[in-house]
Amino acid sequence: MTPRPASPEQGGPRVARGEPSALAPAVREFVEAGVTLCLPDAVHICDGSDEENRTVLAQLEEQGVIKKLPKYHNCWLARTDPRDVARVESRTVIVTRDPREAVPAVLKGGVGQLGRWMSPEELDKEVAGRFPGCMKGRTMYVIPFSMGPVGSPLSKIGVQLTDSPYVVASMRVMTRMGKAVLTALGTGDFVRCLHSVGCPLPLQRPLVNNWPCNPEQTLIAQIPERRQIVSFGSGYGGNSLLGKKCFALRMASHLAKEEGWLAEHMLILGITNPAGQKKYMAAAFPSACGKTNLAMMSPTLPGWKVECVGDDIAWMKFDGQGHLRAINPENGFFGVAPGTSAKTNPNAMTAIAKNTIFTNVAETSDGGVHWEGMDEALPEGVTVTSWKNKPWSPGDGEPCAHPNSRFCTPADQCPIIDPLWESPEGVPIEAIIFGGRRPEGVPLVFEAFSWQHGVFVGAAMRSEATAAAEHKGKEIMHDPFAMRPFFGYNFGHYLSHWLSMAERPGAKLPKIFHVNWFRRSRTGGFLWPGFGENIRVLDWMFRRLDGEAGATPSAVGYLPCRDSLDLEGLKDPVDLDQLFALDREFWRKEAEEVGKYLATQVNEDLPAEIVRQLELLRQRVNQM
Numbered sequence: 001m002t003p004r005p006a007s008p009e010q011g012g013p014r015v016a017r018g019e020p021s022a023l024a025p026a027v028r029e030f031v032e033a034g035v036t037l038c039l040p041d042a043v044h045i046c047d048g049s050d051e052e053n054r055t056v057l058a059q060l061e062e063q064g065v066i067k068k069l070p071k072y073h074n075c076w077l078a079r080t081d082p083r084d085v086a087r088v089e090s091r092t093v094i095v096t097r098d099p100r101e102a103v104p105a106v107l108k109g110g111v112g113q114l115g116r117w118m119s120p121e122e123l124d125k126e127v128a129g130r131f132p133g134c135m136k137g138r139t140m141y142v143i144p145f146s147m148g149p150v151g152s153p154l155s156k157i158g159v160q161l162t163d164s165p166y167v168v169a170s171m172r173v174m175t176r177m178g179k180a181v182l183t184a185l186g187t188g189d190f191v192r193c194l195h196s197v198g199c200p201l202p203l204q205r206p207l208v209n210n211w212p213c214n215p216e217q218t219l220i221a222q223i224p225e226r227r228q229i230v231s232f233g234s235g236y237g238g239n240s241l242l243g244k245k246c247f248a249l250r251m252a253s254h255l256a257k258e259e260g261w262l263a264e265h266m267l268i269l270g271i272t273n274p275a276g277q278k279k280y281m282a283a284a285f286p287s288a289c290g291k292t293n294l295a296m297m298s299p300t301l302p303g304w305k306v307e308c309v310g311d312d313i314a315w316m317k318f319d320g321q322g323h324l325r326a327i328n329p330e331n332g333f334f335g336v337a338p339g340t341s342a343k344t345n346p347n348a349m350t351a352i353a354k355n356t357i358f359t360n361v362a363e364t365s366d367g368g369v370h371w372e373g374m375d376e377a378l379p380e381g382v383t384v385t386s387w388k389n390k391p392w393s394p395g396d397g398e399p400c401a402h403p404n405s406r407f408c409t410p411a412d413q414c415p416i417i418d419p420l421w422e423s424p425e426g427v428p429i430e431a432i433i434f435g436g437r438r439p440e441g442v443p444l445v446f447e448a449f450s451w452q453h454g455v456f457v458g459a460a461m462r463s464e465a466t467a468a469a470e471h472k473g474k475e476i477m478h479d480p481f482a483m484r485p486f487f488g489y490n491f492g493h494y495l496s497h498w499l500s501m502a503e504r505p506g507a508k509l510p511k512i513f514h515v516n517w518f519r520r521s522r523t524g525g526f527l528w529p530g531f532g533e534n535i536r537v538l539d540w541m542f543r544r545l546d547g548e549a550g551a552t553p554s555a556v557g558y559l560p561c562r563d564s565l566d567l568e569g570l571k572d573p574v575d576l577d578q579l580f581a582l583d584r585e586f587w588r589k590e591a592e593e594v595g596k597y598l599a600t601q602v603n604e605d606l607p608a609e610i611v612r613q614l615e616l617l618r619q620r621v622n623q624m
């Protein structure tokens with residue numbers, strides 16, 4: 001491949017927007033290298049303006065990638081190629097020289113489930129087999145973006161090159177994007193993000209739904225040492241909005257380990273009690289636990305207020321006073337649509353009524369959106385078109401919306417967005433909540449005995465996975481820290497990093513809790529009403545932090561004392577005995593399973609302290 005000069009006069013790409021010569025030298029070099037490799041027809045440097053956004057959306061509409069939803073203000077629907085609907089874990093890699101930096105050495109006979117490694121040599125080969133000329137006939141957009149408020153000491157900057165205008169429109173929602181970011185960057189450092197849908201023009205094959213993608217060649221690579229992210233073949237958000245999972249979790253977790261902070265898959269909420277005292281909490285849940293619902297919940301207890309800082313990612317760092325300060329590095333919510341309703345999440349429903357990009361939801365004949373669990377009767381005479389663009393009716397036996405369909409909406413449209421959500425110093429985190437979807441055995445809430453025990457609780461997280469096509473029944477999957485697909489480095493080293501927080505002089509360590517909203521009774525019903533009633537659990541935590549609520553030690557952690565959970569005003573009685581019951585045999589098996597998992601998956605990299613915590617759990621269970 002002969003490199004080509006990158007200026008229009010010399011036959012390089014047309015500059016569709018922006019001024020390449022005004023870019024900082026390092027940014028310009030990155031853009032020029034992208035042009036030389038990908039050979040786009042034009043380059044567009046994004047400024048982030050409203051006018052630019054309108055142009056990008058109009059172009060997407062003209063290409064038939066999105067269509068307007070006239071029932072709402074400035075809302076759009078994208079239908080993807082049905083082969084490009086989710087993150088692709090099998091094609092997601094962490095690139096390091098030493099494989100042990102990226103993933104733990106799995107015990108012989110086991111298959112690693114905590115990430116995939118690729119060597120730099122192999123990556124370079126894979127890139128060379130995909131990217132040369134991949135943007136021919138297309139425009140390469142240059143997206144300068146900040147993860148976190150522009151200029152915050154906790155924020156980080158990236159520059160994404162992409163040939164997808166859908167990515168441009170979505171990144172404008174999910175990150176702070178444009179001119180202000182280039183100014184804040186100056187001549188500083190940034191993460192280099194390169195993305196292509198892998199469909200140069202003229203097309204080799206016809207598009208499906210006008211959605212360019214290249215599923216056979218999909219690859220998502222994080223290269224921490226080079227501060228680089230490379231993504232090919234997918235336009236779907238988790239693979240293509242590189243600021244989110246790739247940067248804010250995989251790349252950032254690596255940077256956080258180097259720099260002494262934490263990049264976590266956590267929501268952040270503010271909670272105010274009837275006396276007006278406020279605290280912030282962060283919470284990590286695996287998928288299908290209603291994380292976005294909790295982040296925006298409407299409490300049922302009188303006088304309590306919950307406000308949302310973020311619904312997916314938390315960057316946390318101890319400040320000079322020893323407080324753990326957190327920011328939400330994102331600017332929007334990229335939430336799962338099905339199950340979101342006026343009952344489960346009224347605040348999200350309000351947020352998504354304008355300026356929102358929907359992907360793979362169903363469309364109503366009156367220009368609105370629809371999905372499973374939206375809980376809204378269709379107006380008389382209104383019909384539904386499914387995510388596959390086919391007429392749909394409730395008896396069809398297929399969902400109208402893809403189960404992983406999404407809304408992409410600006411965070412500041414959430415009615416209960418926290419007043420400090422863009423505070424550059426972050427909010428002080430007093431509690432960290434882990435959780436899982438556990439039909440059996442795991443009580444509604446418990447508090448860890450110590451930081452070290454809490455880290456073990458995070459490592460031992462498991463959750464019921466929604467039945468995937470290849471599985472028969474529902475399985476309880478391991479998902480440590482809800483980070484299993486997002487670790488940017490060896491999970492054993494990650495555990496050591498978390499444990500090391502206890503050695504920081506002056507650090508005021510948050511209390512760690514574990515919750516389970518999903519325990520079922522012997523007859524199969526949920527034992528806890530969940531949703532807004534979860535405030536009763538947060539209230540108990542709140543009072544624990546103030547040293548007020550009572551707790552009794554158990555084999556698994558501190559449990560609320562009788563009467564220390566406020567159950568007043570609950571419509572239906574709650575069976576506290578079943579909700580908090582601890583069964584010796586269940587926990588013996590649970591400890592054994594967690595032990596087996598950590599021994600095979602983390603093996604030699606498992607910190608001795610975690611082995612000790614497992615042994616302590618075993619002893620406590622034996623003494624039950």
Ligand code: TSX
Binds near residue numbers: 293339532
């Ligand atoms: O999001 C949920 N939360 C957290 C809310 C703040 N969900 C939905 C999970 C799917 C993503 C829940 N589902 C919660 C919950 O706390 N709890 C449950 C289980 C449940 C479902 C229905 C009822 C009670 C519990 N009751 C009725 O439907 C009447």
Ligand code: MN
Binds near residue numbers: 265
């Ligand atoms: Mn997530």
